[in-house]
Amino acid sequence: MTDTVVSRAKWLLLIHQVPPKPDYLRVKFRRRLQRLGAVPLKRTVYALPTGDQSREDFEWLARDIIAAGGEATVCEAAFFDAQTDQRLLEAIRASGAQPGSTMVPAPSSEKPNGRVWVTRAAIYVDRIACAWLIRRFIDPAAQFRFVVPTDYQHQPGELRFDMYDGEFTHEGDLCTFETLCRHYALTDPALSAIGEIVHDIDCKDDKFLRLETPGVHAVLDGIVAANTADVDRLARGAALFDDLYTQLRKGRP
Numbered sequence: 001m002t003d004t005v006v007s008r009a010k011w012l013l014l015i016h017q018v019p020p021k022p023d024y025l026r027v028k029f030r031r032r033l034q035r036l037g038a039v040p041l042k043r044t045v046y047a048l049p050t051g052d053q054s055r056e057d058f059e060w061l062a063r064d065i066i067a068a069g070g071e072a073t074v075c076e077a078a079f080f081d082a083q084t085d086q087r088l089l090e091a092i093r094a095s096g097a098q099p100g101s102t103m104v105p106a107p108s109s110e111k112p113n114g115r116v117w118v119t120r121a122a123i124y125v126d127r128i129a130c131a132w133l134i135r136r137f138i139d140p141a142a143q144f145r146f147v148v149p150t151d152y153q154h155q156p157g158e159l160r161f162d163m164y165d166g167e168f169t170h171e172g173d174l175c176t177f178e179t180l181c182r183h184y185a186l187t188d189p190a191l192s193a194i195g196e197i198v199h200d201i202d203c204k205d206d207k208f209l210r211l212e213t214p215g216v217h218a219v220l221d222g223i224v225a226a227n228t229a230d231v232d233r234l235a236r237g238a239a240l241f242d243d244l245y246t247q248l249r250k251g252r253p
Contacts, residue, residue, distance in 0.1 A: 010050040011079070011088065014058045016065050016072040017044055025068055032061055035204030039091040047088050050076055052120055052149055056163075060170045067172070111184060114141035118160045121146040123230050125220055126202040127162045128237035129177045129194065134161070135238070136245075137191070138184055146230040173207070175199045190248035194241065216244065 014033075018026050036057050038046040048054040055074065062072035079085055117134055119127045123146060134142050149163065160166030162176040171179050177198045181191055196208035201217045223236045 011047045011077050011085075012050050012054050012058055013041065013075050013077050014038065014046045014048075014062060014072060015044065015075065016046075016062065017070050018065060019069045025070075029061070029065060032203075032205060035206075036061070037092055039088055041088070047077075049092070053124075059164050064172070112139045112142075112159065114143070115139055116143045116145060116155070116158045118145045118147055118152070118154075118158050118166075119162050121148055121230055123233050123237075124224055125217075126176050126198055128220065128223075128233060129198045129241060130161050130168075130180060131234050132238045132241040133177060133180055133186075133191070136242075137186055138180065144230075144234070170203075173203065173205070175202045177202075190245050193248045194244060197244075212244070216240070 016029075018029055033046050036048065036054075038048050038058075041047050048058065058074045062074050065072040117131070117139070119131070123131065131142075131144055145158070154160065159168065161168040161180070163169060168179050168183065169176050174182070175195070175198055178195045180186070181195055193210065193212075196210050197213045197216050200206055200208050200210070200213050201220070219240055220237065223233055223240070227233045227236060
């Protein structure tokens with residue numbers, strides 16, 4: 001029996017209870033679950049395939065639900081019956097979504113110099129954008145480590161970004177890019193615009209709906225598909241954000 005269970009697909013479950021009032025909270029969190037690609041197991045239990053991105057998406061959502069006065073728990077599960085696994089997988093495919101999305105330090109004008117910045121491997125939207133932002137505007141001599149969270153041991157002096165419980169990560173409805181801009185008082189309107197683009201792609205909540213967002217999303221998907229090494233993704237992504245920043249600085253739509 002044990003061997004059979006281990007061989008099955010594993011899932012992450014979000015078990016939650018949203019406050020009855022105000023009414024918009026239920027709609028807000030339901031839409032976020034849909035955009036994450038989560039599927040309902042029960043009315044207040046949603047599932048995603050296990051993985052680092054899925055865990056962070058659920059952990060951040062759980063934190064927001066609790067902050068709104070609700071209750072939320074994230075756990076890992078495996079089902080004894082293959083029918084449940086199949087039903088959930090089919091529901092995820094049918095949704096068309098692509099599942100697996102800390103308190104911020106006080107704002108500071110003092111910027112680090114040559115620090116080691118750590119984030120999860122297989123970098124994508126927010127992590128690519130943050131690494132570009134760090135090296136371009138915060139710490140030009142930054143060194144990056146791309147790690148597997150389950151194997152990572154935090155070292156003194158390292159700064160973690162876009163990792164659950166990292167020094168810089170999602171705060172409230174801010175993505176990590178926005179968190180870094182706020183902490184280091186980066187008020188350039190072009191950076192704010194990039195933050196809005198990154199937010200909508202990463203948080204999947206359509207908060208800003210900038211015209212550039214679908215195009216940037218498509219290019220980032222292409223970069224990830226064409227490059228498996230994080231250093232290559234970062235190099236290509238940095239070129240993209242350099243060009244995007246230059247364009248936005250011109251003030252064009």
